Amino acid sequence: MFIQPVCLAVILVAIAALLARYVKIKDSYSQHKVLPPGSLGLPLIGETIGFLRAHKLDKTQEWIYERVAKHGPVFKTSLLGYPTVFLIGAAGNRFVFHANDGAILSNQPTPVVSIMGKHNTFELNGGLHRLMRGAMSSFLQPETLQKYVQSMDSIVKQQIEFDGKESVKTVMLMKRLTFKVTCALLFAIPPGREQDLLFEDFTAALKGLWSLPFDLPKSPFRRAIRARERICKFFSDLIRERKNELLEDKGSSKGDVVSSFANLRDGDGGEIEEDVLIDNLITLVIGSHDTTAILLTLLIRLIARNEDVRNGVIEEQLAILKEREGGDDENLTWNDLQKMKYTWRIAQELMRQIPPVFGNFKKVVKDTSFGGFDIPKGWQVFWLASATHMDKNIFPDPERFDPTRFEGSSKSFPPFSYIPFGGGPHSCPGNEFARVEVLLIVHHLIVNYQWSEMVPDEPITRDPLPYPAMGLPIKLHPRKLGY
Numbered sequence: 001m002f003i004q005p006v007c008l009a010v011i012l013v014a015i016a017a018l019l020a021r022y023v024k025i026k027d028s029y030s031q032h033k034v035l036p037p038g039s040l041g042l043p044l045i046g047e048t049i050g051f052l053r054a055h056k057l058d059k060t061q062e063w064i065y066e067r068v069a070k071h072g073p074v075f076k077t078s079l080l081g082y083p084t085v086f087l088i089g090a091a092g093n094r095f096v097f098h099a100n101d102g103a104i105l106s107n108q109p110t111p112v113v114s115i116m117g118k119h120n121t122f123e124l125n126g127g128l129h130r131l132m133r134g135a136m137s138s139f140l141q142p143e144t145l146q147k148y149v150q151s152m153d154s155i156v157k158q159q160i161e162f163d164g165k166e167s168v169k170t171v172m173l174m175k176r177l178t179f180k181v182t183c184a185l186l187f188a189i190p191p192g193r194e195q196d197l198l199f200e201d202f203t204a205a206l207k208g209l210w211s212l213p214f215d216l217p218k219s220p221f222r223r224a225i226r227a228r229e230r231i232c233k234f235f236s237d238l239i240r241e242r243k244n245e246l247l248e249d250k251g252s253s254k255g256d257v258v259s260s261f262a263n264l265r266d267g268d269g270g271e272i273e274e275d276v277l278i279d280n281l282i283t284l285v286i287g288s289h290d291t292t293a294i295l296l297t298l299l300i301r302l303i304a305r306n307e308d309v310r311n312g313v314i315e316e317q318l319a320i321l322k323e324r325e326g327g328d329d330e331n332l333t334w335n336d337l338q339k340m341k342y343t344w345r346i347a348q349e350l351m352r353q354i355p356p357v358f359g360n361f362k363k364v365v366k367d368t369s370f371g372g373f374d375i376p377k378g379w380q381v382f383w384l385a386s387a388t389h390m391d392k393n394i395f396p397d398p399e400r401f402d403p404t405r406f407e408g409s410s411k412s413f414p415p416f417s418y419i420p421f422g423g424g425p426h427s428c429p430g431n432e433f434a435r436v437e438v439l440l441i442v443h444h445l446i447v448n449y450q451w452s453e454m455v456p457d458e459p460i461t462r463d464p465l466p467y468p469a470m471g472l473p474i475k476l477h478p479r480k481l482g483y
Ligand code: HEM
Pocket: 121, 122, 123, 133, 136, 140, 283, 284, 287, 288, 289, 291, 292, 295, 356, 357, 359, 360, 419, 420, 421, 422, 423, 425, 426, 427, 428, 429, 430, 431, 433, 434
């Protein structure tokens, strides 16, 4: 098959641009005295292929520790076209999250920026970041969440009825469920065809986030870009609708995130550009549903596999059912959730061993240094959750699954050593939302079903998030715990 001339031209232009950048970055090395040890690998490609292959096979930890053994905890490599420094350990995490002189900023790979938009929350800094994050956070903090619990509970109950199905694919189920919760609670988008189409578009967009950024026919990247176009149109219409409602003063509109964004003003009282609003709505959808769906999937796998965990969760949820007996509340309450301490400790220990977000790139925008090594402007740094999560000096016997580690507060660990929700100004604002959602879903699942894995020893693949490779099909056996 011949490559079409247009495609060839696109590839050649992309290679030329990468080469020019490589030469520029390479030139900058000579001005720096003490670069971190390590190999930059092949020109342009660096060590990208080996790193991505290891990631897909869930062997990134091994890939990294091979280099730590050779070079020490601060080493250089080259990934996705940029020299990249790995900083292993709590001090490295702190440095990346809190570079006080503004030397390190967020840096999403090209396809992520193309699909989530250049104003997505991760890419924003300073005043605009504070403004958009503040608007989101007001919906995600415990005071607000307490008001959501009952409606979130109703959505979850409806969604896990499964229409008599004997088996389900957990990954898809959890993605749909968390998407529906986000749509209903944060965006006031009711269930129906519009929500289903939006889910399909977000699924296509997510597939493109870590694809090669070549806009070629039928490529995941092109599909994702087309999906983004439809999502943008959808949100643009929704913002206009909410603005009109606000103008007509229809009871302060829906009181959802979109209305709040539509009403947002900058320091001078000016409206925020629509592009900025849309990119941040997209970040909120992607940030809220995929990560939580992974945590839920892995919890369901763990409960199926580990009898002690299963019994512990059942015991706790039974006790809650008993206490609720004869009460007036049809739905679970904020108070009930505070009693699910064991169930949340299981989730915390799971995120220690398999953090849904493994780590992330950040860009170096000013020459800086760490641990005696220079890190030049134009390079990337990578923060890594698992390096401290699996450090035996912080978590003794790290391979052992032991939820009692979280019996105190997770604040009892050294700062920046337990970081499933990141750290610093871009840390996750949705951690409490995730906790509430996870506890409600686990409660209703375990009260209404027993389940077992259909594929024994199904491996984890990272794409880049860690999912069971075949979507975790499970057999469902209905029951009514405690009734
Ligand atoms: C188990 C579930 C979740 C995990 C493990 C998780 C993890 C993370 C991590 C590690 C970051 C920081 C990324 C970085 O610095 O590169 C982050 C950021 C973010 N998360 Fe979450 N998240 C979860 C759930 C949620 C939920 C439920 C929401 C919203 C309802 C949410 C919204 C966001 C947003 C908007 C950001 C960007 C914050 C910023 O740039 O200021 N996340 N999340």
